[in-house]
Amino acid sequence: MTKTGGEFGLIEWIRRRVAAHPALDTGIGDDAAVLYWPAEKTLVTVDMLMEGVDFTFPPASPEQVGRKALAVNLSDIAAMGGKPITAVVAVSLPRHRGAEFAQRLHEGIEQRAREFDVALAGGDTNSWDGPLVISITVLGEPAGRGPVRRSGARAGDWILVTGAFGGSIAGHHLDFTPRVREGLLLAENHDVHSMIDVSDGLAADLHHILDESRVGAMLFADRIPISAAALGTDDGRTSLDHALSDGEDFELIFTVSAETAQALLVTRPFDTPLTHIGFIEASPGCRLQLADGSKREVPALGWRHEL
C-alpha cells in the first residue's frame, strides 16, 4: 500500500478526512493498516466493479459508484449474518476524469462507511488511461450464532426474503441499502439455517443455497415480491421473470424452521418487508407453482458475465 506521485495529493486529502475508529490502530500512511481485532473468527469478502460492466457514467454519478462499491460488500457480510468492521479500497482512476471525480468517488464510499460505522483502513490508489475499476475488501465479525452459510438449508425450511425483486437496472442497483441491520438481527436472535444476498438474481442465488445444501425448493409465483421497477417493464418478459432473474437486488434470501418463520412473520423484527416465498424440499431442483396450480422448473437464470 505504498504509492506516491500524482495520487499523493489525493491520498493526503483522503487521509485528512478519514475519521478515527475504535477498530483502527494505524490507518492510511503505512505499508499495511493495523487493526484491533479481538474476534475469534473473521469474515472477509471482496468485490470488484468495472465501468461499462457494473455501471456507466452517466447515469451513475461518482458518489453513487463509491456507495455501490462499498455496499455490495456490506451486502455479502450481511448475508453471513455478520457485522462489517473495516474496509480497504483499491482503485484505478481514469486519468482524464481528474481529481474532483476521485474525490466524489471517495465521498460516496465515506457516506456508506459512516452509515454502517465501517472504518476505512487504507487502500491503493492508481490512475491510468483505462476505465474506472474499484475493488473493495471488507472485514467483519460473525454475529451471535456464528456465520450463516449457504450450506445449511434443510428440507422443511421456509424460504423467506427481504424486500422486492426485479428491475434493479432502472436505478436500485446504484442506490440500494445493504441489509446489514436485517442480517444482524436475524443472526443474533434466530437460528437461521442458510442465507445469501441476491446479486446474480433471486433464482440464481437461491440455486446457490440449494446446491451448497444439496436440497431443492418449491416457490409460489403469487408470493414473489415484485418491485415497482419490474412491474413497469414492457420488454416482452413478465414482471415475474424480471423478479426471478434480473439480479443486483441485494436483498436477503434465508431459510429457517417453520416455527422460526412463523414467529418472524408475526413479530416483524424490522421495517423492511419480509415475505415467505416457498419451502425447501429434499428433492433437488427448484420448482415454481403458478396461480393455476401448474408447476414449472426454475433454472438458475440470472444476470451473467460471459467469459
Place this chain on the structure above:
Amino acid sequence: MTKTGGEFGLIEWIRRRVAAHPALDTGIGDDAAVLYWPAEKTLVTVDMLMEGVDFTFPPASPEQVGRKALAVNLSDIAAMGGKPITAVVAVSLPRHRGAEFAQRLHEGIEQRAREFDVALAGGDTNSWDGPLVISITVLGEPAGRGPVRRSGARAGDWILVTGAFGGSIAGHHLDFTPRVREGLLLAENHDVHSMIDVSDGLAADLHHILDESRVGAMLFADRIPISAAALGTDDGRTSLDHALSDGEDFELIFTVSAETAQALLVTRPFDTPLTHIGFIEASPGCRLQLADGSKREVPALGWRHEL
C-alpha cells in the same frame, strides 16, 4: 463474493485446487470467507496491478503476474514485520485471453501462496473487454514486538537495507522474492524502529520514513548496493541514480539503534545481503555524501503514476 455465469467453471476449477489451511474455516463458495483469527491485531494491505501500467504481455507471463500480484502484498506485510496469513483475489479478466490464461494467472498466485503458507480464502472473478486488472488483499499478524511502522525512526539510527537496488524493470519486478522471512526475523528478534518496503524507489520510500518520523537522513553513495541490472544500463543516468529512483525493488529499508545495527552486521541473521547505507539525523531532508566528500540533496524521486 457471488458470481456465476461464464466464470463459474473457472471458480469451480479454482475451488477444487485450493488447499485446506488451518486459518480457513469456510473458503471459496460462500458470500464471505470465514477465517479462524485468534490474533489481537491484524495487518491488512491491498495492491491493485493493471496491465499496461504494472506489467505488459509480453514480456510478462500470466504466471509471473499472478506471482507478482501476491508478492507485492507480501512485501507490504514484510515491511510491517508481519506474517502473512491469508489473501483474497479480485480480478477483471480480458475476455479475449480465454480460460487457460486465467488458470495460468491463478497458478502463479498459488505458487507464491504455497511458498509463504498463505491461505487463498476467496475472491471475485470477473471478465470484460478491458485489460487485466488484479487486486489482492492480504491479512497478516504482527510478529513478536508488534507491527513495525514507518514513523519510529530516531536521530542516530543506522539505516540498513536488504538486497540491491535499481533496474528492476529489466525483470526483477516480475520475479522478486518478497522479504517476508527477513522482515519476520528482524521484528521477532530485534527492536526495529521503522521499516518500509521499496516499491516507489529507495529515495522515495526512505523519504516516507523520514516524513512519518519527522527526521532526516545522511546516505553514503559508495555504500548503496547497486543491482547488476542497474550497472548495465546506458541511458545517460548513472547506476546510482537508477538505484536511488527506479522503484519496484521490493527490498526492505529499516532503521535500528547503532548497537542493534552492529550486531546484525556481525551475526548476519539471513543470507540476503544486508547493508548499512547511512544514518538518521534530526535535521529534515535526505543528504547524500559522494565519494569525494561533497554532499547533495536527495529528493523523493522515484517511479510515479501521474494523475
